Amino acid sequence: MSGSTSADARRVAALDRVLEVTVLLGRDMTSSLAASGLTVARTTLLWQLRATGPSTQRALADALGTSARNVTGLVDGLAGAGLVTREPHPTDRRATLVTLTARAEELLSGMAVEQAQLADQLFGGLSPERLDGLVSALDEVLGRLRPLVPDGAAS
Amino acid sequence: MSGSTSADARRVAALDRVLEVTVLLGRDMTSSLAASGLTVARTTLLWQLRATGPSTQRALADALGTSARNVTGLVDGLAGAGLVTREPHPTDRRATLVTLTARAEELLSGMAVEQAQLADQLFGGLSPERLDGLVSALDEVLGRLRPLVPDGAAS
DNA sequence: TATTGTTATACTCTATAACTATA
DNA sequence: TATAGTTATAGAGTATAACAATA
Known part of the structure; x- marks a missing residue:
């Protein structure tokens, strides 16, 4: 679409990082809130x-x-x-x-x-x-x- | 804990960005997946x-x-x-x-x-x-x- | 005895639709 | 007529506990 294959791979890598942060932060919040009911x-x-x-x-x-x-x-x-x-x-x-x-x-x-x-x-x-x-x-x-x-x- | 007040504010600002990305990506995924059942x-x-x-x-x-x-x-x-x-x-x-x-x-x-x-x-x-x-x-x-x-x- | 996956039960989040009380 | 919030109903995700079959 707008760049070489390796640039695409870099963007996908960035999205992977963001998604992992999303998952982990969600778990962290869920469990720490659960402690407060x-x-x-x-x-x-x-x-x-x-x-x-x-x-x-x-x-x-x-x-x-x-x-x-x-x-x-x-x-x-x-x-x-x-x-x-x-x-x-x-x-x-x-x-x-x-x-x-x-x-x-x-x-x-x-x-x-x-x-x-x-x-x-x-x-x-x-x-x-x-x-x-x-x-x-x-x-x-x-x-x-x-x-x-x-x-x-x-x- | 480890920095001036303005540095703390910057970190909180960063966390706010991350949390907003989390919320928006979650909605985007939920709705685009729902289209596929x-x-x-x-x-x-x-x-x-x-x-x-x-x-x-x-x-x-x-x-x-x-x-x-x-x-x-x-x-x-x-x-x-x-x-x-x-x-x-x-x-x-x-x-x-x-x-x-x-x-x-x-x-x-x-x-x-x-x-x-x-x-x-x-x-x-x-x-x-x-x-x-x-x-x-x-x-x-x-x-x-x-x-x-x-x-x-x-x- | 320990483990795999199930049934039983329960709670939360979510949505749409019908309904009541008001605007 | 339109809007605010509720009841009715339903489905999905999640958890714990008890249980059957197998290791």
Whole structure:
């Protein structure tokens, strides 16, 4: 398409690396969240709430790129765990505002710390120049990747 | 832990990029596989078989880092779709050898082509130097990440 | 005794469709 | 009419535990 065979092989090698990182990070997240009784899907919803503040379930469904039905289930689980509450919407009586509890805020703060520690572990060995190169390369890749994917939020 | 605040922020920024790539690639794969009536879990098993040849379900469970019960279900689905068969193990009558069908081999060859095209789309805009820098940075990150994750195969 | 793969059971994530209450 | 969220139903992935057949 646009290069020699060896250049193609290099790109495939890069994609292989990215896919392996994807698989391993997924496992790491799943298992470390399981220790807190959480799942990736529920935690994604919590992070979205932390970023945007109290939200309707419809807004959450759009942001997460999932169905309204699914959000009902996720919120049910989180409410049962005492991490969110359903508050009445001030002007629209059809809607509910999903809101983080204080416990969830604390939990998320702790997770942010853990995430920074993970970032340190993973990237601490790279020089500032290589780290910047990595970030800019990933930004370029993201620019190509985003249009390929239907839509939804990319926390 | 090992750097200034701004260096920490840079590392967190890098992790954010990686996580976004993870999310978007997952969606891209899920939706493109769904078009073929496949799921990510089942396709992972097919790729494993392609890499290693006919395997027992126990070997697949270990390679995929999942339970034997789960492999039974995945193989059931793939067998129903005509993509694998269960053959008797030549020496161990407890075990079965899961084997790709010709149709699965063709399907996987097509997927390999699509993957190369995706690699071209994502990385085609990077100079050879930047691409090499990306790959070597990811290799270093993988070296840190692998020990953090329980175990199992990484595609 | 240990191992392979199955059945039994259960939970989570996900989707579509029908329905209720509101806009 | 359209929208927010629920109930109904269904399928896929995952896990543990108990069990049968075989090593």
